[in-house]
Amino acid sequence: MTDLTQHTLLELKQGLDKKEFSSVELTQAYLARMAEKRHLNAYITETPEKALQMAKESDERRAKGQVGLLEGLPLSVKDMFCTKGVKTTAASKILSNFIPPFESTTTQHLWDAGAVLLGKTNTDEFAMGSSTITSYYGPTLNPHDETKVAGGSSGGPACSVGAHLCAGATGTETGGSIRQPASFCRVAGYKPTYGRCSRYGVIAYASSLDVPGVLGHTVADCALMTQVMAGHDPKDSTSSHRPVEPYVQMLDKNITGLKIGLPKEYQELLPDNWEKALQFLKEQGAELVDVSLPHTEEAGMVYYIVSQGEATANLARYDGVRYGMRVDGATLDEMYMNTRMDGFGEEVRRRMILGTFFTSAKGYYDYFVPAQKMRALIKQDFDKAFEQVDVLFSPAVPIPPFTVEEARHGASKGRFNDTYLMPSCLTGLPAGCANNGLQVIGKMWDDALVLKVLDVVEMCK
Amino acid sequence: MTYRITGKSGEWELVCGLEVHCQIISESKVFSGASAAFGAAPNQHVAFLDAGFPGQLPVLNIKCVEQCIKTGMGLNAKINKHSVFDRKNYFYGDLPTGYQITQLFYPIVGEGYIEVETEDGKRKIGVERLHLEQDAGKSIHDMHPTYSYLDFNRTGVGLMEIVSKPDIRSPEEAGDYLRKLRAMVRYLGTCDGNMDEGSMRCDINVSVRLVGETEFRHRVEIKNVNSVKFVMQAIDLEAHRQVELYEAGESFPQETRLFDAASGETRSMRSKENALDYRYFPDPDLPPLELTDEYIENIRKNLPELPEAKRLRFIEQLGLPEYDAGILVADRDTAAYFEKAAQGQDAKKVANWVMGDLFAALNKDCLAITQSPVAPEQLGALVGLITQGVISGKIAKEVFEEMFKTGKNPDVIVKEKGLEQVSDTGAIEAMIAQILADNMDKVAEIHAGKDKLKGWFVGQIMKASQGKVNPGLANQLLDKKLAETKA
Numbered sequence: 001m002t003d004l005t006q007h008t009l010l011e012l013k014q015g016l017d018k019k020e021f022s023s024v025e026l027t028q029a030y031l032a033r034m035a036e037k038r039h040l041n042a043y044i045t046e047t048p049e050k051a052l053q054m055a056k057e058s059d060e061r062r063a064k065g066q067v068g069l070l071e072g073l074p075l076s077v078k079d080m081f082c083t084k085g086v087k088t089t090a091a092s093k094i095l096s097n098f099i100p101p102f103e104s105t106t107t108q109h110l111w112d113a114g115a116v117l118l119g120k121t122n123t124d125e126f127a128m129g130s131s132t133i134t135s136y137y138g139p140t141l142n143p144h145d146e147t148k149v150a151g152g153s154s155g156g157p158a159c160s161v162g163a164h165l166c167a168g169a170t171g172t173e174t175g176g177s178i179r180q181p182a183s184f185c186r187v188a189g190y191k192p193t194y195g196r197c198s199r200y201g202v203i204a205y206a207s208s209l210d211v212p213g214v215l216g217h218t219v220a221d222c223a224l225m226t227q228v229m230a231g232h233d234p235k236d237s238t239s240s241h242r243p244v245e246p247y248v249q250m251l252d253k254n255i256t257g258l259k260i261g262l263p264k265e266y267q268e269l270l271p272d273n274w275e276k277a278l279q280f281l282k283e284q285g286a287e288l289v290d291v292s293l294p295h296t297e298e299a300g301m302v303y304y305i306v307s308q309g310e311a312t313a314n315l316a317r318y319d320g321v322r323y324g325m326r327v328d329g330a331t332l333d334e335m336y337m338n339t340r341m342d343g344f345g346e347e348v349r350r351r352m353i354l355g356t357f358f359t360s361a362k363g364y365y366d367y368f369v370p371a372q373k374m375r376a377l378i379k380q381d382f383d384k385a386f387e388q389v390d391v392l393f394s395p396a397v398p399i400p401p402f403t404v405e406e407a408r409h410g411a412s413k414g415r416f417n418d419t420y421l422m423p424s425c426l427t428g429l430p431a432g433c434a435n436n437g438l439q440v441i442g443k444m445w446d447d448a449l450v451l452k453v454l455d456v457v458e459m460c461k
Numbered sequence: 462m463t464y465r466i467t468g469k470s471g472e473w474e475l476v477c478g479l480e481v482h483c484q485i486i487s488e489s490k491v492f493s494g495a496s497a498a499f500g501a502a503p504n505q506h507v508a509f510l511d512a513g514f515p516g517q518l519p520v521l522n523i524k525c526v527e528q529c530i531k532t533g534m535g536l537n538a539k540i541n542k543h544s545v546f547d548r549k550n551y552f553y554g555d556l557p558t559g560y561q562i563t564q565l566f567y568p569i570v571g572e573g574y575i576e577v578e579t580e581d582g583k584r585k586i587g588v589e590r591l592h593l594e595q596d597a598g599k600s601i602h603d604m605h606p607t608y609s610y611l612d613f614n615r616t617g618v619g620l621m622e623i624v625s626k627p628d629i630r631s632p633e634e635a636g637d638y639l640r641k642l643r644a645m646v647r648y649l650g651t652c653d654g655n656m657d658e659g660s661m662r663c664d665i666n667v668s669v670r671l672v673g674e675t676e677f678r679h680r681v682e683i684k685n686v687n688s689v690k691f692v693m694q695a696i697d698l699e700a701h702r703q704v705e706l707y708e709a710g711e712s713f714p715q716e717t718r719l720f721d722a723a724s725g726e727t728r729s730m731r732s733k734e735n736a737l738d739y740r741y742f743p744d745p746d747l748p749p750l751e752l753t754d755e756y757i758e759n760i761r762k763n764l765p766e767l768p769e770a771k772r773l774r775f776i777e778q779l780g781l782p783e784y785d786a787g788i789l790v791a792d793r794d795t796a797a798y799f800e801k802a803a804q805g806q807d808a809k810k811v812a813n814w815v816m817g818d819l820f821a822a823l824n825k826d827c828l829a830i831t832q833s834p835v836a837p838e839q840l841g842a843l844v845g846l847i848t849q850g851v852i853s854g855k856i857a858k859e860v861f862e863e864m865f866k867t868g869k870n871p872d873v874i875v876k877e878k879g880l881e882q883v884s885d886t887g888a889i890e891a892m893i894a895q896i897l898a899d900n901m902d903k904v905a906e907i908h909a910g911k912d913k914l915k916g917w918f919v920g921q922i923m924k925a926s927q928g929k930v931n932p933g934l935a936n937q938l939l940d941k942k943l944a945e946t947k948a
Contacts, residue, residue, distance in 0.1 A: 082516045095515070102509060104516060201516040208745035236518050237747050310745055313548050316559020317513035321611070332609070336552055359550070359740040368742060 004029040005164040009073060009221035010248075012167050016062070016072045023062070023072025026167075027055035027116055030074045034118065034165050040141045042150075042159040044079050045087050046119035054116040061114065068114030069228050076166035078157045079120040080127055081107050081212070082201040090203045091123045091135035094318045094325055094343030104201025105236070106170065106212045106229040113228045118166050121156030125345045126315065127172055127205045129153050130180050130417055131407035134347040139404050143185060148401040151181030152412075157215045158185035168216040168225050172202060174209045175303045176397075176421030179433045182215050183397040188435045188458065189215045190222040193445050194428030195240040197226070198233030204314040206307035207238075209425050219434050219454040223247040226447065245448045251455045256285030258453070261389030265296040266420045269398040273460065277438055280460040281393070289389050293381040298374050299422035305358045305371035306426070312355030318343065379427045382441075391453050392441040394420050396433035434458035463581060464631030465672070466700060468708045472672045475700045476680075477629035477665065478589075479692075481642060483621045483652035484596065484660040485528045491595055491619035492519030492562060492747075499658065503612040511598075511616045513557030518746050521546075525619035526750065528651040529569050529593050530760050532621055535645040535767055536588045538573025540757050544592075546747040550740040555598035555611055563594035563622075565741045569750065575625075575645075576769065577637040578787075586638050587626035596620050621652065627666065627677065632693035639663065639689045640791070644768050648793045656687050663692055667699040669707070679715040683727055686720045695720045699727055771796055779808035788816055794830045801837035806844045814840055818858065822865050834868045835861070843871040855928050856880050883929045886938060889922075893935075893942045896921050904946055915939060 004026050007015070015021055031048045051074060058072040082088050082100035089095045103111075111117070124134040132140040132155025140155040142148040143163035150159040154171035157178075161169050162185035171178040173191040182189025190213050197212040204210060214225040227247045233239040260281060278288060320326035320339030327342050329335035344352070358367045385392060397420070402411040411417075420439065424431040430447045433439040434457045442450035466473040490497050493508035510517040533540050545567040548560040570591035577586055598616035602609050623642065629635050643654035643661060654661045668680040681699060686692045699718070706713050718727040766774075768790045775786035789799045789812060803811040819840065823833060843861060846852050852860060852875055863874045875881055883889055896918065897904050907914050915936075922935045 088515075090515070098515070100514070100516070102514075102516075199516075200518050203515040204746075206745075235520060237520050238745075309742060313550050313560050313740075313742075316550060316552065317515070317557060319552065319559065321554055322512055322557060323514070332554055333552075356740065359742050361738045361740070364740070364742060 005033050007167075008217040009168045009224060010218070012073060013070075013224075017067070023055040023058040023074075023116060024052060026072065027051050027074045027118070030118055030166060033163075037143075037163050037165055040143060040146070040150075040159050040163055040165075041138055042121055042140055042156045042163060042165050043076065043119040044089055044091060044122050044135075044137045044156065047086055047117055050086065051116050051118050054111070058114050058116060068112065069224065070110060071114030072116065073114070073167045074116040074118045075110060075225075076118050076121045076157060076160040076169040077107055077110075078123055078154055078169065078171050080123055080172045080203045080205075081120075081170060082203065083107055083117065083120065086117070086120065088120065088203070089136070090126045091137055092125045092318075092344065092348070093136045094339070095203075096136065096325060098324050100201070102201060104212075105198035105233045106202070108201075109229050109231065110170070110225070115228075118160075121154075121160050121169060123156055124153035124177075125348050126203065126311070127153040127174055127177055128311070128347055128351055130176060130412040131402070131404070132156060132181070133404060133407045134345050136345060139407075142401050145401065147403055149184070149404055149407050151184030151397075151401060153177040154181045154189070154215060155184075158182050158187055158189070161185065161187040161215050161217060168214065168221050170225070170229070171213050171215050172205075173211050173213055173425065174205045174307060175425050176418035178213045178215060179396045179421050179431065179439060180418055182433050182435075183437045184401040186435055186437070187215055187217060188219045188222050188433065188454070189213070190219070190226055190432035190451065190454070191424075191430065192226055192230060192447050193240075193430040195238050196230045196244075196430070196445075196447060198231070198236040198239045200233055200235040200239075206310040207314060208310060209303075209307055211425075211428070217435065219432065219451060219458050220248060220251055222432065223251060223451045223455070226451070230447075240445070242445060247448050247451050250448045251452050253452075253456055253459075254285075255281070255453055255456050258286045258391070259289050259389040260286045260453070261289050261291035261385050261392045263291050263293045263296070263385065263392055263394055265293050266392075266394035269395075269416055271395050271398050271437060273436060273438070274395065277436075277457065277460045281457070284456055288393075291385040291388055291392065293378075293385060293423060295374065295378045295381050296419065296423055299378055299426055300419065302371045302374045302378065302426055303422045304354070305367050306375065308351045308355035309358040309368050310355070312352045312359060315344075315348070315352060375426050378423050382423070382427055382429060386443050390442075391446070391450060393453075393457070394439055394441075396420060396437055396439040436461060464633070466669065466704045468704050470671065470708060473669045473700070473704045473707075474672050475630055475632075475696065476627050476668045476670060476677055477635055477696055477700075478627040479625045479629065479635060479638060480664040480666070481623045481625075481639070482596075482662040482664075483532070483623065483646055483654070485525050485619035485621055486650055486652060487522060487524045487528065487619055489522055489524075490617040491522050491525045491593065493617050495617065497618045499660070501614055503610075503614065505614060507613040507616065511557065511613050513559070519562060519744075521747060521750065522619065525593060526569070526752075527760055528619070528649075529591060529621055530752075530757060531649045531764060532623070532646060532651045533570030533573065533591050534761060534764055535649050535651075536570065536573035536575060536591065536623070538588060538591065539571035540752070541567065541569055541571055542752045542754070542757070543567060543749060544569040545749045546593075546744045547741045548744045549594075551737055553597070553600075554609055555600045555613070555616065557598070557613065557616060561595055561597065562744055562747070564592035566743070567749070568592035575638055575641050577634050577641060579631065579633045579637060584628075584634065586628045586634065589624040589626050591621055591623045594620050594622060627668075632696045635665070635696055636689050636693045639692060641768070643689075644791050644793070648765060648768055650765075656689065659687065662687065665692060665696060665699075667696055667703070669700050669703045681713075681715065682717045683720050684717060684730065687722075691720060691722055694725065695727060698725065702727070768793075768796075775808075779803065781808060781812055785809070785812045785816065792830070798830050798833070798837045802841040802844075804838075804841060806841045807848055810844045810847070811841060814844060814861075818861050822861075834866075835864045839864060839870055846871055846875065850882060850931050851875065852880055852882055853928060853931060856882070880929065882931045882934075883926055886934070889926070889930055889934065889938050890942060892925055893918075893922060893938055896925065897942055897946060904943065907943060908947055915943075
């Protein structure tokens with residue numbers, strides 16, 4: 001292996017197992033490349049010292065025969081995950097000095113499995129956006145075309161994988177924030193079923209939608225990281241007790257007889273590889289079935305009402321009183337206003353104002369309650385579709401990445417950016433996109449099947 | 462007497478409802494693992510969640526749920542198998558997350574009632590609901606000229622908010638409602654009921670209307686009144702204030718007022734126009750609480766006997782008068798003390814001792830009944846000595862005083878001090894014969910029909926025996942000896 005950074009997570013795992021290189025060597029290779037590609041702005045905080053220390057400890061464990069599932073593998077972590085002793089900002093000025101005294105459950109699982117932390121990756125501020133341009137730390141560039149954005153909100157994670165600045169990355173998705181940047185950066189991204197991965201220690205944007213997930217070079221890489229991160233957590237009341245399946249082992253490339261649904265509402269704009277992919281799936285023995293998800297169009301509005309309403313309450317705690325930044329004022333209210341005016345960026349403030357309106361005494365009944373009803377109808381669409389088919393198949397984001405300028409002028413709010421992603425966020429369904437931009441959505445808790453189909457989809461180049 | 466306020470335009474009646482916050486007795490807080498104990502140094506019982514750290518999530522403490530259900534059963538209320546937690550949003554220094562987790566739309570306990578007793582008799586005061594929520598922290602504004610200090614120990618401690626219907630018609634009813642509620646939660650061990658420590662807090666809604674009116678007029682809320690006495694005072698005050706304003710043809714706003722115990726007045730805090738919009742919505746971090754019949758029934762089975770049931774049992778099984786039973790059950794510890802003391806003894810006599818000498822002695826030394834130097838078994842034994850005729854009631858008072866001082870058993874004291882009643886009739890008869898002989902003039906008067914003088918002789922006998930003669934026996938032997946002198 002000449003350039004250690006140019007491999008998938010599973011390849012590197014094999015290399016380490018065969019002792020072709022050490023975790024310290026691998027980590028050094030990534031740290032060197034991170035320095036070289038710093039202009040992409042994938043990372044907010046690099047942790048080279050901690051990384052080398054963790055790598056050294058991993059090599060020592062390996063020497064003693066203690067080998068975890070991710071032993072010695074260097075990963076990036078989105079700056080929405082609290083990491084003990086490592087600055088965690090949510091890409092916001094208001095948390096620019098925040099060092100968590102605790103570790104998120106999912107990242108703890110990674111470290112327990114032997115993984116190495118390379119640094120904390122960039123995101124839209126509080127994960128609000130889909131271009132990583134609302135970050136207090138500036139936009140993340142697309143590794144394949146530096147004039148374009150990496151997407152978002154997991155733009156940092158997607159770029160860190162796409163530019164080979166890590167072996168794999170954690171991300172979070174609320175309204176498409178893993179799949180959209182994965183698609184833009186041509187990497188694989190997976191959003192597990194809501195409740196599969198604990199939200200404890202993940203900075204909340206919209207609690208009923210937030211899902212910790214992963215981005216990797218391949219679907220198989222995603223399967224391995226998900227398998228490690230998943231599991232019940234007594235610290236998260238919405239976390240499931242279901243046992244975690246061995247996702248990697250279940251990637252048997254066999255989809256013979258599987259019924260794959262093609263939602264007609266998701267085919268308005270199709271990528272070049274679409275027909276080829278359908279042909280390929282048929283050749284693999286799958287049966288393609290046309291289905292309909294009639295409330296697709298409404299999902300965007302429902303998403304904005306629900307997510308902004310919840311976000312307003314979730315972000316109320318950033319008030320300058322106990323941690324984070326504070327801008328003084330003559331009265332308590334003035335201090336709140338000064339701190340939050342200076343600490344939050346424009347997009348976050350805009351969403352909080354709207355969220356305040358949506359949950360006001362009047363707005364609650366005019367917007368929030370109807371949105372929840374519509375959310376139930378969207379779920380019903382999926383329930384009906386899944387009576388006919390095992391999984392759903394569609395493009396993830398049928399448009400190419402836009403420039404930072406275009407993003408600033410609202411490109412990410414246009415159609416198709418997240419039209420095919422929002423409904424599966426509102427319903428908590430497992431969904432992912434392969435590194436060729438094609439997505440699979442499954443039933444609740446069918447994570448193993450979704451990953452397996454995605455793994456086959458990925459074979460179609 | 463029915464509570465009425467007389468004005469120029471007629472008789473006014475009070476319409477009042479109470480919202481009572483009861484701090485739940487539990488080891489840890491309702492959504493975090495931090496200790497819920499009272500009285501620690503500031504900020505010693507604070508989990509990351511209580512301090513509103515990012516990424517922290519609430520996890521429901523099932524013990525608090527159980528306490529709510531018990532209290533709901535005490536309120537004769539419907540236990541809701543499905544309830545939901547909501548966020549109540551507002552900014553304040555002692556509310557770290559910027560919202561309080563509470564239950565607006567679907568509370569854990571539905572309608573119930575508390576039966577109150579006043580001079581007018583018994584009435585049921587409806588309870589609208591009981592819901593589970595978190596307490597806020599404490600702001601301390603007087604430690605620094607420009608800064609406020611914050612103590613988050615109380616942040617996130619479980620609260621039960623019990624909302625009555627507007628059924629209360631007099632300050633006395635409000636007082637009795639609170640006392641009954643306090644006795645009930647103490648019995649159940651769900652709240653310590655200490656209003657002065659703030660573990661039970663009361664907000665009052667007051668309006669008035671002319672007798673005969675069926676609609677409610679607009680109400681004024683009075684916040685955080687911290688004793689039963691003040692609650693009654695505040696209601697009376699506010700009702701009169703409103704009547705005066707109506708009579709003077711003045712309007713007044715629907716507002717929130719604060720009670721000032723020092724001046725005995727209420728003053729405006731905020732009007733309805735400035736009322737906060739709390740932007741309630743369901744908390745997405747907590748799934749709805751679903752309870753099974755089995756779970757609820759299991760709690761019901763293990764419920765301790767409630768004051769009302771105990772009161773009836775004291776009356777029916779132990780033969781206590783209603784008055785005595787009412788006093789003894791008002792406090793769980795008193796009832797427990799009494800029951801232990803009355804074991805195998807004359808219950809009415811024991812009740813008299815508890816409510817009389819024991820209460821007086823405890824009160825004098827500022828002791829709670831659980832701190833009594835006289836154990837319930839010892840008090841029972843003392844009553845036993847009286848019943849058996851070993852000592853007289855008068856001597857018993859002396860013995861009790863000694864017991865209270867030393868904690869010794871009554872029989873020991875009686876022996877040590879030689880206080881046994883003289884039951885040797887021969888000796889008593891000799892004593893009586895001597896007294897009669899010394900007072901033959903009075904004996905003659907008795908024989909002449911002046912029966913009242915017998916009492917004087919009994920007194921002489923008691924005096925001569927230092928109270929050790931059983932008064933019944935003394936009377937009996939006196940009659941016998943008098944008869945002998947006649948013959």
